[in-house]
Amino acid sequence: MPVAITPATPAACTTFTAQVTSVPAGVGAGDTATFTYDAQTQTATVAADATTPPVTFTAVGSGPQTITVVYTSGATITGTEVVPITITPAPPGTISTTLTTVGTTTQASTTLACGGDTASLNGTVQYTLPGGGTVSTPVTNGVVTPVDLGVLLTSGQSVTATFVAAAGTCPACTFAPVTTSLCTVLLLPPTGTVTAGQPTTLQALVLCNGQPLSGATVTFTSPSGTLGTGTTNASGLATATVTFPTAGATTATATVTATPTGTACNCTGTTSLPLPILVLPQGICTVLLLPPTGTVTAGQPTTLQALVLCNGQPLSGATVTFTSPSGTLGTGTTNASGLATATVTFPTAGATTATATVTATPTGTACNCTGTTSLPLPILVLPQGICTVLLLPPTGTVTAGQPTTLQALVLCNGQPLSGATVTFTSPSGTLGTGTTNASGLATATVTFPTAGATTATATVTATPTGTACNCTGTTSLPLPILVLPQGICTVLLLPPTGTVTAGQPTTLQALVLCNGQPLSGATVTFTSPSGTLGTGTTNASGLATATVTFPTAGATTATATVTATPTGTACNCTGTTSLPLPILVLPGAAPGALQALPACWRINLSNPLLFPATLTATVTPAAAGIPVQFLVGGVPVGTAITDATGTATLSVNLGPLQIINLTYQATAVVGGATVTSTGTLRPCIPPV
Structure with a gap:
């Protein structure tokens, strides 16, 4: 064949040459050879055999193809030729996608691996989401830009990543779409304190779709470099014993660096959030001598305790010696709580101090506390026998x-x-x-x-x-x-509450005391000049209560007498009588008349010469607009008008001479007749 293809079977996206190696029949030297491949056209001038210059094309696609060569001399076609060519497909590359939950959405990071020229990889990676939605991210020279998918994937959901080459480009590799499920890496806080130069255990939990992922390789790093590596167990936990070289605030991160084949997730590259870690310096020892419980007495045993800490944590197995200015008091060994206890004796009374010193530190601990001493603890040693x-x-x-x-x-x-x-x-x-x-x-x-x-x-x-x-x-x-003598009895008859009206029930109360203390169970009889009013029995407070009725109106008295005393008491109060209590019995209110209601006066602390009182009278039947005049000691003190309920109310300041009256009067014209009513006037309780 007069045209040679080099290489004979070029790979896609690679270059090849086409050259006229011998002059075809009918074609002369100096004719133009026009080569057409994949809509690309190039020309060469035909020369002697094997001396015609080659033309270069870039292979596209794959499989059997053709190159057309047309020979012309001026406008005359002197020959044509169709040259077969087979294009080898581009080698396969791999797509690796990592899904990471960030806040309330999921982020996708994809890596394109190609044995050819990665600079030829340009276009986009398209992510197909659950439900059919898509999100695309640019690919530039083989580097895929991470993208927020805008949704929060949950356990069992997956994303398919597809590489889409940009128009006019020729990728050096072909990529099959890859489906990836959700990976999560959680770096757990270390247990206890972290000390520079001391071994610390770190653990990371790796989840695939919310389930533990076994067999994944996890690398633990800090800003200073790699700390260690572990492999996840059946619970998804990877463990590594690491050492932080220097003290101070730092962070640690766990990254999946290898995922076992055949798993639902490719978690390689998935990284945990940085975990803040405070690395303490080595050897910070603290000794605290605790105050003794109770008093300390010379010559008597006293318990002393000291707390020993290494980097703020209890130090077990350390020997502690307790001393005072007079010498050694005792020795103890710290327990798991870091407490050393000793029973000691202070020989003499007076003010002194005690000190706790670590005299031996167990091997293999983070701190060498030997020689560390507490602050002196002031102690007052009391003399014996106070x-x-x-x-x-x-x-x-x-x-x-x-x-x-x-x-x-x-x-x-x-x-x-x-x-x-x-x-x-x-x-x-x-x-x-x-x-x-x-x-x-x-x-x-x-x-x-x-x-x-x-x-x-x-x-x-x-x-x-x-x-x-x-x-x-x-x-x-x-x-x-x-020491009081036996049998001092006292009976006090208390004033009734409110007004006393003839024929109406009234409650009377008497207080019975034995040697100043309430006497319970005594029988008390209430009487007036007109006869017996009623009987009551004292309660635990010494109060006897009876509901009585005064038959007639007017001024009278009431008396309370103990008529029976319970046996076994310190006093025999039978026959003990109260002083007579003056009582004003008011007549009952007649229908269609005026009734003055009970009133009381109070003490005015800002003006001791004025005593505020409220005087009230009612008209029956109720009628509004009736003037009612109020009098105290026969002297008018003011007038009020009845309201719709027939009530007239007058607020007035009484003088010292007026409050000595036990009653006041209300007068009004009702139904064409002048009517008058008398009401009680007493101090208010309380009076202020």
């Missing part, structure tokens, strides 16, 4: 011949002393004995034989062995006590 006895005042009144409870508080160096025997006495002799409890309180029920002023004293008569104090013989100060 005893205090306090006799507490009895609760309530003390009555001759009646049982009374006495209590004494016994302290040793300011702390309750348990098990001590205490004897209570008065000038008349021994009253009783008690033993102190865990709170240091001794209790005895005693009886004072006679009434009058006396004293009581509490004395420790026995001290338990093994205590810091020998309090035997320690006595309280004498406690003055007033």
Whole structure:
């Protein structure tokens, strides 16, 4: 064949040459050879055999193709030729896509791998989303721009990545579409503190569609470089023991660097978010000497504790020696909580200090704390045997011949002393004995034989062995006590609440006291000059209540008398009578008349000479617009007009001479007749 193709089977996107190697029949030297391939045209001048210059084309597509050669001399075609050519397809490349969840959307990153010229890879990568939507991102010289897909993929969803070559380009590789599922990498915070130069365990969780991915290689890095590598187990956890070289704030990141074949996800390249990590410097030791619990007494055992920390964490197994200016007090070893404990004794009383020093550090720890000392702890060492006895005042009144409870508080160096025997006495002799409890309180029920002023004293008569104090013989100060005689009864008849109206029920109350204390269960009879009004029984507050009726209007009195006393009480109050209580019994309101309602006056703190009061009267039946004049002590104090309810209200300031009146009057013209009504006027309760 007069035309040679070099190479004979060119690969797609590579160049090849076509050359006339011999002069065809009918074609002469100097004729023009026009080559046409894939709509591309080039020419060469025919020369002697094998000397015609070659023309160059770029192979496109693949498979059998043709090149057409037309020979011309001027406008005359001197020959034609069709030359077959076979184009070898471009080698296959690979698409690798990583899906990463960032916030509320998923981001796609794709890598194109091609054994040929990656500069020939230009165009776009098109991502087909669940539901059929697409997102495209540019490809420039083989580099794919990461893109936010605008959706949040969930477990089980996938994305298909397809390379689309730009028009007029010839990619050096062919790429089959790749479907990728969602990958997630979570870098877990390390447990405990991280110390420079000390081993730290890092773990990363790798998920494919929300499920653990086993067999993936994970590389842990920091800004200073690679920290270590691990492979995920069946739970998706990759673990590596790493070391951070320097102290300070840094970050760590976990990246999947290899994904096992046959998995639903290609997680290679998927990276966790950076995890902030504070790397502590080595060897920060702290010793804290804790204050002892309770008081410290010379010659008595005291427990001291020291807390030893290495980089803020408890240090176990360290030996701690406790000292004071007088010498070594004791030694202890720290437990898992970093606490060393020793029972020590301070030999002398007074102000001193204690110090805790680490004298040995276990091997293999992050800190060498040997020689680290706590700050001196001020300690007040009390002398032995400071005893205090306090006799507490009895609760309530003390009555001759009646049982009374006495209590004494016994302290040793300011702390309750348990098990001590205490004897209570008065000038008349021994009253009783008690033993102190865990709170240091001794209790005895005693009886004072006679009434009058006396004293009581509490004395420790026995001290338990093994205590810091020998309090035997320690006595309280004498406690003055007033012993009341038996049977002092008091009956107080309380004023009734509101007005008292003839024929209307009224509640009366009487307070009965025995030696100043309420007497319960006593029978009280209420009387007036006209006879018995009613009877009541005192409650726990000493109050007897009866609902009574005064038959006639006018000024009268009421009296309360105890007519029966319950047995077993300190007082026999039967026959005890209250003072007579003056009572004004008002007549009942007549239909169609004027009625003055009960009123009261108050004390004006800003002006003690004025006493505010509100006077009220009602007209029956109710009628509005009726003037009502109010009088106190017969002197008018003002006029008010009735409202729709027939009520007239007057607010007035009364003088000192007016408040001595127990009543006031209201007068009005009702139905053509002048009517008058009298109402009570008393101090308000409370009066302010």
